[in-house]
Amino acid sequence: MSNPIIDILNALGSLLRFGVIPFYTEMRSGQFNFLQILAAAFAGSGSAGVIIIYFRDKIRQIPLYFCNDHVILCGVNETTETLVQQFRDKKTKTVVIGAREDSYEAENIRRSSTVMLSGDPKNPAVLSLARLNKASSLLALTGSDGMNAEIALSAMKIREKRKGDPLTCILQINNTGLWKIIREQVLLPGSCPAVRVDFYNGPALGARYLLGSYFFPGVQTASAFAPLLIVVGAGSFGENIIAGASRKWFETRPLSVPLQVLLVDIRAREIKERLLMTYPCLGDTANIHAVSVDVRSAEFQSGSYLKSFGSYSSVLVFICLDDDTAGLTAALALSHHLVGRDARILVRMDHNPGLAALVKEMSPETVPIIPYNSLSFAARPDLVLGGIREILARAIHDQYLANKSPHDTGQNDAAMVPWDDLPERFRESNRLQAEGILEKLRAVGCDILPLTDWKATSFSFTPEEIEYLAEMEHVRWMEAMKTQGFSFGSIKDEQKKTHPSMVPYIELSESEKEKDRDTVRMIPYYLGLIDFQVYRPERNPADGAIPVGGRERE
Numbered sequence: 001m002s003n004p005i006i007d008i009l010n011a012l013g014s015l016l017r018f019g020v021i022p023f024y025t026e027m028r029s030g031q032f033n034f035l036q037i038l039a040a041a042f043a044g045s046g047s048a049g050v051i052i053i054y055f056r057d058k059i060r061q062i063p064l065y066f067c068n069d070h071v072i073l074c075g076v077n078e079t080t081e082t083l084v085q086q087f088r089d090k091k092t093k094t095v096v097i098g099a100r101e102d103s104y105e106a107e108n109i110r111r112s113s114t115v116m117l118s119g120d121p122k123n124p125a126v127l128s129l130a131r132l133n134k135a136s137s138l139l140a141l142t143g144s145d146g147m148n149a150e151i152a153l154s155a156m157k158i159r160e161k162r163k164g165d166p167l168t169c170i171l172q173i174n175n176t177g178l179w180k181i182i183r184e185q186v187l188l189p190g191s192c193p194a195v196r197v198d199f200y201n202g203p204a205l206g207a208r209y210l211l212g213s214y215f216f217p218g219v220q221t222a223s224a225f226a227p228l229l230i231v232v233g234a235g236s237f238g239e240n241i242i243a244g245a246s247r248k249w250f251e252t253r254p255l256s257v258p259l260q261v262l263l264v265d266i267r268a269r270e271i272k273e274r275l276l277m278t279y280p281c282l283g284d285t286a287n288i289h290a291v292s293v294d295v296r297s298a299e300f301q302s303g304s305y306l307k308s309f310g311s312y313s314s315v316l317v318f319i320c321l322d323d324d325t326a327g328l329t330a331a332l333a334l335s336h337h338l339v340g341r342d343a344r345i346l347v348r349m350d351h352n353p354g355l356a357a358l359v360k361e362m363s364p365e366t367v368p369i370i371p372y373n374s375l376s377f378a379a380r381p382d383l384v385l386g387g388i389r390e391i392l393a394r395a396i397h398d399q400y401l402a403n404k405s406p407h408d409t410g411q412n413d414a415a416m417v418p419w420d421d422l423p424e425r426f427r428e429s430n431r432l433q434a435e436g437i438l439e440k441l442r443a444v445g446c447d448i449l450p451l452t453d454w455k456a457t458s459f460s461f462t463p464e465e466i467e468y469l470a471e472m473e474h475v476r477w478m479e480a481m482k483t484q485g486f487s488f489g490s491i492k493d494e495q496k497k498t499h500p501s502m503v504p505y506i507e508l509s510e511s512e513k514e515k516d517r518d519t520v521r522m523i524p525y526y527l528g529l530i531d532f533q534v535y536r537p538e539r540n541p542a543d544g545a546i547p548v549g550g551r552e553r554e
Helices: 004-017 022-026 029-041 049-066 078-089 104-111 124-129 145-159 176-186 202-214 235-252 268-278 298-302 304-309 324-337 353-362 381-403 424-443 463-483 510-521 523-529
Strands: 071-074 094-098 115-118 137-140 167-172 195-200 228-232 259-264 286-291 314-319 342-348 369-372 447-450 532-535
Touching: 071 078, 078 094, 078 104, 078 381, 104 115, 124 145, 137 145, 137 381, 145 167, 145 176, 145 195, 167 381, 176 447, 195 381, 202 235, 202 342, 228 235, 228 324, 235 259, 235 268, 235 286, 259 268, 259 304, 268 286, 286 304, 298 304, 298 324, 314 324, 324 342, 324 353, 324 369, 353 369, 381 424, 381 523, 424 447, 424 463, 424 523, 463 510, 510 523, 523 532
Parallel strands: 071 094, 071 137, 094 115, 137 167, 167 195, 228 259, 228 314, 259 286, 314 342, 342 369
Antiparallel strands: 447 532
C-alpha cells in the first residue's frame, strides 16, 4: 500500500519534471533521495494522514494549470500505461484519470511525470479539472464500453458551445454488438461539431496484425486436412484471433474444408456460443472445439484434450493469457505435446520484455515458441489518435503496394515503401482518401459497423448513389489537383501541371467517369480490409458534406 508522505515526494518529483519548478534539474539525486528517506522515517505517524493526503492531491494537480494541447487518457490499464510512455517520448503532455490508485500501472504512470487524477472519468467536474477545454484529445480507454460512451457524452456537453478546432475524442469499443447502439442512438457523426468522435479497438487491431504475420490460409499444406488452430485463453484478444482467422479462411479456402479451431479456456463453451451468435458465417467456416479447462490445472498440463487431434500435422497455437508466467508455462507444456508436428507456438508476453527475450533464446528448435506483445502494434499514439481514418489510410496504402509491381517505375516510386517509411505527403494523401470514404457514406445516409457478416463486402450502392458519389469524387479530385497547382490542359503534362480531366464531371468522357464510379464501388472492399462493413442505419446521419478524399487519377 502506498505511503502518503512518499506519495507527496513522488508528486513533487512529477511536478518538478513537468517543468513547473525548473530548479529540479539542479538538485542532486542524492539530495532528493535523502528527502525520500527522511520522509519514510516519519511515515509511521498517522496523526496528520488526512492533511498529508489532501496536500498530496493538491500538489499533483498543480501541473494541470500549465496544461495546453495535452492528451487526457481515461482508465488505468496496460494500454494507457503504454501510451503514456510513448507520449512522453514525443514530448506530449498527458493527464490520466482513473480510480486504480494502487495498481502497478498507476505507479508506472506516475513515475513517467504524468498527472494522475483519481475520480470518475465520466464526471464533468473531473473532466473539467483535467482542463478538457484546453486539451487536444480525449481517449476513453476504460474496460467498459458503456463507460467510454458516457465519457464522450460528458465531453460533448462540456464542449458543445466551444468554437475553434474540435476535440478529438477516441472511444475504445470492443463489443461489436454495442457498436451499432452507441453509434446510431448515442453518438451520431456530426452531432457535436466541437467534438470529433472516433473509435478504437485495440484487441482487434493487434489480432489482425498478428494473423497477417503468421496465419496464411492461402498456402497449400501437404496434409489433406485443414491446419489445427489452437487458442489458449480467449478474452477479447483471443476471440478476435478466432474471428479473424476464420474470416481469412472463409475468403481463401473452400467451405467444404472447414478450419479446425481448438479453444481452450475455462469458459470455452460460453465463448464459442457468443462467437457463433456474433459472426453468422462462422459456423459454416470453422469447427470450434471448446475445451473448458483451467490452463493452470493438471488436466491442461497432461495434454489429454489433444488426443482427438493427433492426425493434424500442421498446428498453429496462439496463447492469449494476460499473465506472462501462466502463458509461458502453458507454452512449455504444449511444446512437449506437439513434438514431431509442424507446429509453432505464439505466446502473449506484454509485461516482461526480459522474460520474452529469454524465451526467444531458449525456445526449443523442434517446436518454436515465439513471444509477442499484443500492445506493440495496437497501442501506438498515431493509430489511437487517428482512429478509423488512420487505420483505413494504412490499409489503402498496403493495397496500393499489393497491386503495384516492384518493377514499376514512375513519379510515385517514393510511395512504393511500407507505411512507416512513407513520406508524410503520401501518408496525408491516403488519410484524405480514407476521410473521403467516410464522408461519401454519410452523404448517402450510410455508416460503418465492425464486420460481423463476412458477406457484407459485396454491398452495392444503387446506380443513382454511384453516380452521385462519383461526381463528388471528381470534385474532390479536382480540388486536390488545384492545391498542387494543376489546371486544365488538352494534354496531361506533369511539368506544366496541366490535365485534360480538369473539367466538370458532366463534361468527362465515359471512360473517365467510370474511373470515379469504380472508386465508389470499391468502398465496401476497402472497409473490409480493416474489418468494417457498410450499413444503412435507421436514422440518417447524412449532412451532405462534400468529401475531401478519393483515389489519385492516373
